[in-house]
Amino acid sequence: MRLNDAVFGIALLFFAFAVIAYSQTFPATFGQNYGPDLFPVLIGSGLAICGAVLTFRGWGARKVVPWVELGAWAQDRQKLVTFMLIPAALVFYILFSDFLGFLPTALLILFVLLRRFSVAPVNALGIACITTLLIHTVFARFLLVPLPWGLLQPIAW
Secondary structure, X not given: OEEOHHHXXXXXXXXXXXXXXXXXXXXXOOOOXXXXXXXXXXXXXXXXXXXXXXXXXXXXXXXXXXXXXXXXXXXXXXXXXXXXXXXXXXXXXXXHHHHHOHHHHHHHXXXXXXXXXOOOHHHHHHHHHHHHHHHHHHHHHHOOOOOOOHHHHHHOO
16 A cells, blocks of 8 residues: 555644644743743654655645555455454554453453464464563563553452
8 A cells, every 4th residue: 555645744744733732731841941842842843844845745746646556455355354453453452451451451452463363373372471461561560551450450469
């Protein structure tokens, strides 16, 4: 799949303006001319410049480069389903991780994705268990990220 540069440029412009707008909500630092919004505004401004360049470049090439050009893989239903499983897994995590908890949600997502990528069931379950516990240990114990326990709250360690 190929997209015209203008498509990415417009998306980048929206993201840049969202970053700049959100950074304006940061509290001011007393006694300083700059505050915590300085770097997000600078980064957002750089992204906006890049987005504008991409948009103008893509707009100029719109007669040569189509807005969207689908590859051969987009015609294959199995590959399209596999492609859509990744955003579906993210949405599933967002919707169910608070209720189920990180461990069961991540285990289920990894198992389903590994099975879809043709890993044998026993291997997929083993890899999913080890990976989930490893990720949980790194994020919860070392990086101190509060991962949701959900249904496992009574036995949280």
